[in-house]
Amino acid sequence: MSELLTTAQMRAIEAAAIESGRVTGLELMERAGAGVVEAIMEEWPALAKSSYRAVVLCGPGNNGGDGFVIARLLMEREWEVQVFLYGAPETLPPDAKTNYDLWCRLGDVLPLSEKDFRKDGRNTADIYIDAIFGTGLSRAPDGELAQFLRHLGGAGGDDYAARMVSVDAPSGLCLDSGRVLVPPPPEAIANLLDARPHGAPVYSDRFAALTVTFQSAKAGHFLAEGPAVCGKVVVKDIGLSDWQKRNLAAKGETRHPAKGLRIPKLFMRDGPKGDADPQLRHLTYDMAMLSKYRGAGSHKFTYGHALVLCGAAGKTGAARLAARGALRIGAGVVSLGVPAAAMPEVTAQVTSIMTARIDSAEDLHEALKDSRITTLCLGPGMGIARAASLLPVALRAKRKTVLDADALTALSQDPALMALLHDDCILTPHAGEFARLFPQISARLKALAISGPAYSKVDATREAAAAAGCSVLYKGLDTVIADKTGRAILSPAYYSRAAPWLATAGSGDVLAGFITGLLARGMPVLVASEMGAYLHVECARSFGPGLIAEDLPEELPKVMRALGVA
Numbered sequence: 001m002s003e004l005l006t007t008a009q010m011r012a013i014e015a016a017a018i019e020s021g022r023v024t025g026l027e028l029m030e031r032a033g034a035g036v037v038e039a040i041m042e043e044w045p046a047l048a049k050s051s052y053r054a055v056v057l058c059g060p061g062n063n064g065g066d067g068f069v070i071a072r073l074l075m076e077r078e079w080e081v082q083v084f085l086y087g088a089p090e091t092l093p094p095d096a097k098t099n100y101d102l103w104c105r106l107g108d109v110l111p112l113s114e115k116d117f118r119k120d121g122r123n124t125a126d127i128y129i130d131a132i133f134g135t136g137l138s139r140a141p142d143g144e145l146a147q148f149l150r151h152l153g154g155a156g157g158d159d160y161a162a163r164m165v166s167v168d169a170p171s172g173l174c175l176d177s178g179r180v181l182v183p184p185p186p187e188a189i190a191n192l193l194d195a196r197p198h199g200a201p202v203y204s205d206r207f208a209a210l211t212v213t214f215q216s217a218k219a220g221h222f223l224a225e226g227p228a229v230c231g232k233v234v235v236k237d238i239g240l241s242d243w244q245k246r247n248l249a250a251k252g253e254t255r256h257p258a259k260g261l262r263i264p265k266l267f268m269r270d271g272p273k274g275d276a277d278p279q280l281r282h283l284t285y286d287m288a289m290l291s292k293y294r295g296a297g298s299h300k301f302t303y304g305h306a307l308v309l310c311g312a313a314g315k316t317g318a319a320r321l322a323a324r325g326a327l328r329i330g331a332g333v334v335s336l337g338v339p340a341a342a343m344p345e346v347t348a349q350v351t352s353i354m355t356a357r358i359d360s361a362e363d364l365h366e367a368l369k370d371s372r373i374t375t376l377c378l379g380p381g382m383g384i385a386r387a388a389s390l391l392p393v394a395l396r397a398k399r400k401t402v403l404d405a406d407a408l409t410a411l412s413q414d415p416a417l418m419a420l421l422h423d424d425c426i427l428t429p430h431a432g433e434f435a436r437l438f439p440q441i442s443a444r445l446k447a448l449a450i451s452g453p454a455y456s457k458v459d460a461t462r463e464a465a466a467a468a469g470c471s472v473l474y475k476g477l478d479t480v481i482a483d484k485t486g487r488a489i490l491s492p493a494y495y496s497r498a499a500p501w502l503a504t505a506g507s508g509d510v511l512a513g514f515i516t517g518l519l520a521r522g523m524p525v526l527v528a529s530e531m532g533a534y535l536h537v538e539c540a541r542s543f544g545p546g547l548i549a550e551d552l553p554e555e556l557p558k559v560m561r562a563l564g565v566a
């Protein structure tokens with residue numbers, strides 16, 4: 001597990017460190033610049049062996065300050081370095097100005113314009129350093145600056161990405177939301193939404209080959225368009241972990257030492273380990289927690305009984321996929337609640353999964369008199385009418401409940417059903433279902449971002465969970481899970497965890513089943529959801545090309561064994 005920081009948290013941590021008197025802003029800037037140079041040499045070892053040519057693009061804040069440090073350090077390696085500055089030297093913040101002055105003893109600084117850059121910098125350097133904006137991007141760049149950033153992003157056909165190293169962020173990327181704030185080119189403005197659907201970067205493709213960030217990755221590196229434009233993200237330690245740790249603490253918040261700001265923390269599972277911090281353990285189990293041994297007396301009901309409600313004949317595949325996922329992930333018993341007319345179809349295809357005839361709300365009410373049924377899953381292939389009729393009984397039963405697909409659509413059509421949601425429910429919408437359930441939140445998320453920090457998928461998921469009064473797992477390549485108190489975990493399928501094979505019919509049904517199974521095993525909702533999402537991606541990555549939804553549960557034994565589950 002690692003923590004992802006927001007820009008406000010990063011500033012709070014930096015402020016706490018500087019206020020302590022144990023480190024200065026200038027020292028941090030030097031470490032940041034040195035970290036970038038180190039990352040470059042690690043990424044391209046050949047560059048460490050000789051001297052090359054770099055173009056360094058500096059902006060008006062401390063990101064630009066890092067740029068001047070990098071220019072100086074590369075020149076110390078006898079590189080030929082050309083520096084451009086956007087903005088006026090006299091308005092640079094103090095640490096950046098100090099590094100500007102140090103650089104001026106070594107070389108020139110040209111004002112940054114596309115014309116000069118094209119003339120002097122274009123396509124002649126081995127490395128381009130993008131130090132224009134980092135965590136301080138406060139609004140959408142406009143005019144010539146926007147045009148220049150689009151040029152850097154490949155809009156005119158020039159492609160710098162393979163040699164571009166972004167300091168903290170590809171300039172223009174909002175590190176809180178992962179939205180590129182640079183507006184689309186004027187010719188596309190007429191049709192803004194089509195020009196830039198959520199997730200499609202304004203930069204024609206990747207912006208940078210390498211993005212070097214400091215202390216911890218930021219949420220925006222992993223959300224929305226971030227992964228598409230960052231290339232590879234490398235985190236360099238600049239010695240702030242004492243303050244990062246001290247600031248987090250039990251309540252799962254970062255506090256700004258001066259402003260008393262409380263910012264909820266965001267976690268990301270990037271490996272099988274949970275968190276070593278005892279205060280976070282309840283949130284982030286090790287994968288080893290999936291091991292089944294619980295003493296000599298354990299039996300199938302120790303691991304819970306999950307009931308997956310199934311739809312009509314001809315539509316039972318989705319529920320069967322979910323049930324199979326729940327069983328494979330270790331629920332002790334899994335039953336399908338099947339309408340009479342679909343019973344032949346279902347019984348012909350399941351073996352270890354049991355069936356119960358459930359035609360009506362009354363049947364479900366009867367079935368739930370069995371208190372060993374600890375967990376319910378409603379939605380996959382259920383049909384909206386059946387979901388709407390069974391939901392009141394299901395929700396009033398107050399079991400741990402996964403709501404997906406048609407159950408979400410039914411919920412979105414009836415506020416009275418929404419009002420029945422409780423703490424032990426988890427909604428697992430994809431973007432379309434999310435928009436139906438939470439139209440205003442979704443509209444805010446889709447709106448063109450013009451100021452930073454832009455509204456993010458993390459904000460949206462937290463807000464949705466608070467509004468619904470239960471947990472929400474908002475699917476996508478940047479899946480976000482939040483509970484109603486604001487605790488949130490990001491489960492990315494990006495960078496080294498890319499799993500494009502998951503884009504296959506029925507994979508969402510299996511995810512609902514994984515979560516159902518983990519809930520049946522007794523895990524808290526947030527833990528079960530994030531573990532389910534993590535294992536879902538791991539199964540896809542393990543299986544690889546050719547994956548269909550049926551393969552996901554069957555891949556689990558191999559994946560779990562590899563993760564150390566006994």
Ligand SMILES: NC(=O)C1=CN([C@@H]2O[C@H](COP(=O)(O)OP(=O)(O)OC[C@H]3O[C@@H](n4cnc5c(N)ncnc54)[C@H](OP(=O)(O)O)[C@@H]3O)[C@@H](O)[C@H]2O)[C@@H](O)CC1
Binds near residue numbers: 011013133140167
């Ligand atoms: N935190 C740390 O611990 C450390 C931080 N470090 C480094 O500092 C960076 C953060 O520095 P930062 O806060 O000065 O912000 P930065 O990204 O340089 O931009 C601010 C400037 O841009 C301007 N501006 C913004 N948007 C604009 C727009 N659309 N169009 C035009 N102008 C715009 C904005 O103007 P203003 O909004 O004030 O009008 C202001 O002048 C961080 O990313 C990292 O690289 C490291 O040195 C090590 C330790």
Ligand SMILES: Nc1ncnc2c1ncn2[C@@H]1O[C@H](COP(=O)(O)OP(=O)(O)O)[C@@H](O)[C@H]1O
Binds near residue numbers: 477479504
């Ligand atoms: N390209 C992709 N990379 C990683 N994960 C993906 C990709 N496409 C889809 N997914 C994941 O696959 C699942 C699809 O779920 P959903 O949209 O409900 O599909 P279905 O209804 O067909 O089951 C989600 O968990 C989603 O995050």
Ligand SMILES: [K+]
Binds near residue numbers: 132166
């Ligand atoms: K940058």
